[in-house]
Amino acid sequence: MIPSTLEYTKATSIDEAIAAVQAGARPLAGGQSLVPMMRLRLAAPGAVVDLGGVAELVGVCEDGDEIAVGAMTTHRAVAADPLIGEHCRLVAQAASGVGSLVIRSRGTIGGSLAHADPHGDLPAAILAAGGSVVARGPGGERRIEIGDLVTSYLTTSLADDEIITQVRLPKGNAQSAYAKFHRRAIDWSIVGVGVAIGADGVRAAATGVADRPTRLAGFEAAVNGGGSIAEAAAAAGEGLDPTSDLDGSAEYKRHLVGVLAQRAYLEAQG
């Protein structure tokens, strides 16, 4: 639990941060995933650039039919934000269930997406919401849909010199919910499911069932095709191949996906 030597700088603007990243530094957001990895020596960046001083990366505002969330906005702020609560409830709920208050007060929405933990709650919730990120590098900005951002276990399609500046959440997800199943209050999800009932149908996505957040095609097809919620729940685990581990067997996790999808759906309906 002793990290190796590293250089630390603190950026005060996005440009400064990008310059540092270009020079090889690793972005440090809330540190709730990066620091534990460094302490376990699973990560040993020679340099980190702290994004904590970049004011333009923090905050939530309305932008047309989207909500723009600064990458450095904490889980705690996301959970309490009235705009997100009104238009994208499942994301606020997912944020409110992250770890403990201490972790929510430091961990960030951008950090969660960039870290891409296969048990992370935010990636699945934002995938169900149909959200995306704005990534900026030396060459400028681009949009990446969440489904294209996370490519594998702890891996994203961000270029080495890009950082996430914003998360964009579409409005129209007022009827939505995120259901999480975990053991202790502080724990990561064994499985979590976000469900959003939008104008063009129901979208559902799960965490904890693959190397990345995963749309629940079976559930969506059943419920959008007029099936009962029980039928949809039974179909939710279709095509999923979660790993069996100390948290439970693949079969158990597939079953949980159905239970949680049903709970989230009923809650979203209100």
Next chain:
Amino acid sequence: MATVERKTGGGIGEAVLRKEDRKFVTGEGRYVDDLRLPGMLHAVFVRSPFGHARITGIDTAAAEALPGVHRVLTHATLPAETGVLCASNPPGSDVRQPEQPLLARDEVRYVGEPVAIVIADDRYLARDGADLVHVDYDPLPVVCDAEAALADGAPLVHSEYPDNAAATLFHETDGFAEALAGAARTVELRVVNQRVTPMPMETRGCIGDWQQSTGEVTLHTSTQVAHFVRTFISFVCGTSEAKVRVVTPDVGGGFGAKLNTYREEFAVCSASRVLGVPVKWIEDRSENAVATIHGRDQIQYYTAGVDESGRIVALKLEAFQNNGAYHQLLTPTISHLTVFMVPGCYDIQNISIRMRQAFTNTTPTDAYRGAGRPEATHGIERLMDAIADDLGLDPAEVRRVNFIKPEQFPYSSSTGLVYDSGDYDTTLDEALRLADYAGFAARRAASEANGRYRGIGLSTYVEVCGLAPSAVTAAIGVGAPGWEHSTVRLHPTGKATVITGTSPHGQGHATSWSQIVQTELGVPFEDVEVIHGDTAFQPYGLGTYGSRSLAVGGVALYRSLGKVREKAREIAANLLECSVDDLEWTGSSWQVKGSPDRAKTIQELAGAAWAASSMPEGVEPVLEATTFHDPPNFTFPFGTHVCEVEIDPDTGRVEIVNYTAVDDCGNVINPMIVDGQVHGGIIQGLGQALYEETVYGEDGQMLTPTLVEYLVPSAADVPPMTLARTTTPSPSNPMGVKGIGEAGTIAASAAIVNAAVDALSGLGVRHLEMPMQPARIWNVIQEATS
């Protein structure tokens, strides 16, 4: 700043706030890691990544070339007279004591076994250096399970022991076989008490400081047993015990994990000897998971012969204890304590117990809160429910017909203990009343209407604590006595210093000891300072473990206070010009009987004793007294815990909805501290029942090395608890106290598991193993309903 106000006085029986807490909550506690000695270097251990392997070479050159690294020591270069010593040799057990060198010589036998020490300017550099130490390993086959280790053809942990047998305890009463054969029916049950990790908030840590010129060595270490450590340092490091000083600063939790002497404690002393400067080592959390002892890990096969009323006429236990790769301080004794407590609070005369202890390729097990008694209680309490289930009886009734009755005390158990006092029916009645046992059926119906299973479970326990009469520790092969020391010193101003051989790591000794002084000597609570944990200031003491501090150390204090009071009486008589028989004690002064105006307060007498100008003939100056108290018997706290759970059939989650504990620990010094011990104890039992398990894979790798996999309950996971007490004083000591440090842990797991089994009993479920994680329970429900 507002000061904390005491709600009540400071005497025995009052829920006074803990005087030590201000220091801890304001960050003024001083732990080993807060200490910085001049010239101090930092050590990091290189540890085995294999469960079992031969070491074919160690190359330290790259590490030693790293700037800031001073030295890399291995078995070949670290001086030591001997390896880690075990102080436990149960007679008749054929116990084997494998050599446990401070650093592995040519073989490693568990993941985490230390192989080399890197010593550098700081911890970070030392850790970098550790990454550069190249060790060549030839992996060997591993075995991690006790039963598997004792089976024919198992891989050998120590090649010199061809059966992996570490020790075997056997105890059988005359006529057992006939009694079992004559039983109306038999009930069998297999119970696994899984391996857990003590996980104190403060990990271990130590600083060795060897004085080259004098050969004196000071070890600052986070321990429960400073004096044991001192004696063992003298053996292992090869120096006079009188030259060894062990200092225990504040200790952030122990739970038995620090009732030990470890390789690292010896190694930092020897490393300091080699390098000529102090050497500090602070265990990190991941290291703690593999390098500090584990607890439990016992597999039990019960056979009970019962009559139609559920009374046990004969009880047999065949058990397997996983000792790990080596014997730590008391490893072979822990399951011996299980053997003693197999009958629990029941009058079981015919008994047969075989405890087979095995070596495996795992971290050694040793004392963990309850130490052997939780295993016994969990087993017998599960068995009671299995008997009730088998006979279709109420579990409370089965317990009642088996209870030892109040008139049977002192009670000689079939395992050789003499239970001091008890009234088991009363705690059971009270617990059932508080838990509304009678109203359970209605609550179950309401839960079922909501699609949830509901169950209620009991655990009626007795435990043996107040360790221990020295003659008994000797008889059971523990190489240490069980007495305790106290010194009481009154200063000229009348303030008191208490020196105690027990040494707190969260228990609140400073508070409880001050309360005893106030009541017994009349020196106010706030005028008492308690000193502990430094072998330079203390006569020999044994330490804090086995719920012994109050029942042995507190009684030692009580006796010293009595000596001081009697000495003060002689001085008072001299000053008041009367005979000692004319004086009566008011609680804080000696006065001439019936004449309040002719009195001397204890403070006045302390001043007079110090001034020594008018002392009675033959009385020495200064009010000071010392006692070494060897208890005549153990103490036996008992009680009933009742747990109620709901189970979600969709997820398998077990949720505790009610928890009631009625404990009897004899007389109580501070009810708030006792409640705190019960709360904490229950939470540790709850952790084992629901969350915690230290898991090894087939290859000997630990699968639960961080707090992401090893789940310790937090405050948010703790249900509401209702606590109550009955009071049955112990006749074994003048204070009538017993001990409460471990009772909660000993009782809790069985109550919780019994409740969950009861919840699923309608499905035909008869037993559940721990931890009852959702996936396991869901699987059981699936199997039972398919």
